[in-house]
Amino acid sequence: MKTSKWTAERIKALKGTSKVACLTAYDFNTARYVDAAGMHMALVGDSLAMTVLGYPTTLPVTMEQMLHHTAAVARGVTAAMVVADMPFMSYQVSTEQALANAGRFIKEAGADGVKLEGGAFRADTIRALVQNGIPVLGHIGLTPQSIRQTGGYKVQGRKSEDAERLIADARTLQDAGVFAIVVECVPNALGQAITEAVTIPTIGIGAGPHCDGQVLVSHDLLGLSGTTVPRFVKRYADLGDRMLKAFQDYKRDVEGGTFPSDEQGY
Ligand code: KIV
Numbered sequence: 452m453k454t455s456k457w458t459a460e461r462i463k464a465l466k467g468t469s470k471v472a473c474l475t476a477y478d479f480n481t482a483r484y485v486d487a488a489g490m491h492m493a494l495v496g497d498s499l500a501m502t503v504l505g506y507p508t509t510l511p512v513t514m515e516q517m518l519h520h521t522a523a524v525a526r527g528v529t530a531a532m533v534v535a536d537m538p539f540m541s542y543q544v545s546t547e548q549a550l551a552n553a554g555r556f557i558k559e560a561g562a563d564g565v566k567l568e569g570g571a572f573r574a575d576t577i578r579a580l581v582q583n584g585i586p587v588l589g590h591i592g593l594t595p596q597s598i599r600q601t602g603g604y605k606v607q608g609r610k611s612e613d614a615e616r617l618i619a620d621a622r623t624l625q626d627a628g629v630f631a632i633v634v635e636c637v638p639n640a641l642g643q644a645i646t647e648a649v650t651i652p653t654i655g656i657g658a659g660p661h662c663d664g665q666v667l668v669s670h671d672l673l674g675l676s677g678t679t680v681p682r683f684v685k686r687y688a689d690l691g692d693r694m695l696k697a698f699q700d701y702k703r704d705v706e707g708g709t710f711p712s713d714e715q716g717y
Contacts, residue, residue, distance in 0.1 A: 457491045457532040459564055459586035459630035465491070466652045471631065471664025473654055474672070477503050477520045481669060482527025490531045492654075494566065494588075494666060495521045497536040497596070502670040509595045512538045514552055518560045525561030534588050535562040539596045542567050546579045553585045566633065568594040570620030574627040581628030589629040591620050591645075592658065593636035604681070606657075608637040614644070621645045621653070633666060634658040636683070657683030 564586030639659025655662030704710035
C-alpha cells in the first residue's frame with residue numbers, strides 16, 4: 452500500500468493525537484531509510500555543515516550545499532515531509548532574500564517546507580513565507596546559528612525572564628503561521644510550558660519528554676559522531692565502530708591477498 456505524503460497540515464493535526472517523529476537526513480540513502488521507518492519529517496539540517504562537511508559550527512554551510520543535499524533527500528522519500536534548514540545569512544538580510552532562497556528550496560530542491568531559527572523578531576519573515584505558500588518550521592531555544600553571540604551550546608531559558616520570553620516567542624511564531632516549532636535545549640519544565648502554550652506541535656531536541664514530537668541528528672543516534680555527543684542524545688546503534696571494523700577487515704583481506712578471491716571475479 453502506498454503511504455500518503457506527510458504535509459504541514461497533517462503534521463499540525465497530530466498535536467494531542469500522536470507524537471511527531473523527525474530525524475535529520477543529508478543524502479539519498481539515509482533519506483530512504485528514514486522514510487521507510489515511517490518518520491513524519493526528514494529534516495535536512497544545517498548540521499550538515501558539521502556531520503557531513505566537517506566544519507566546527509553550522510555557520511559556513513552555503514545555500515548551494517544545502518540545495519544539493521536537500522534535492523538528494525527529496526529523491527529518497529515518498530512519505531516523509533522534507534524540511535530544508537535555511538543556512539546562516541540566507542534569510543536574515545531581508546524578507547525578499549528569505550523569500551527568494553526559501554523558494555529555491557521548494558522549486559529547485561523539491562523540499563516541502565523550510566526551517567529558520569529565531570523568536571518573535573523573525574515573525575515578519577515567517578509571515579511573508581507562509582503567505583506565499585511556503586510551510587515554515589520555527590526553531591527557538593538554543594539556536595546554533597547564534598553561536599557567536601551566545602558563546603556556546605548552552606541550555607536556554609533557565610532564568611524565569613528567559614523562559615517567559617521563549618513562551619512568548621512560541622506564541623508569536625504560531626501567530627505568524629509556522630506549522631510546528633523545534634524547541635532546542637531547554638529545561639524539561641519549559642519544554643512542557645511551551646508545548647502547553649501553543650496549539651501547534653513542538654518538536655523537542657533536548658527539551659524533555661513533554662514536547663509533541665522529537666528530532667535528533669541521525670549521525671548522533673547512529674553513533675557516527677565520535678565520542679562526545681550532547682546529553683540529550685540517545686544512541687541507538689554503534690555504526691561508527693561497525694564501519695571501522697569493516698574497513699579494517701577489508702584492509703586486512705586486501706593486504707593478505709584474500710580479497711578478491713575467485714568468487715568475486717569474472
Ligand atoms: O540542523 C539541525 O540538524 C537542526 C536540528 C538539530 C533541529 O536544526
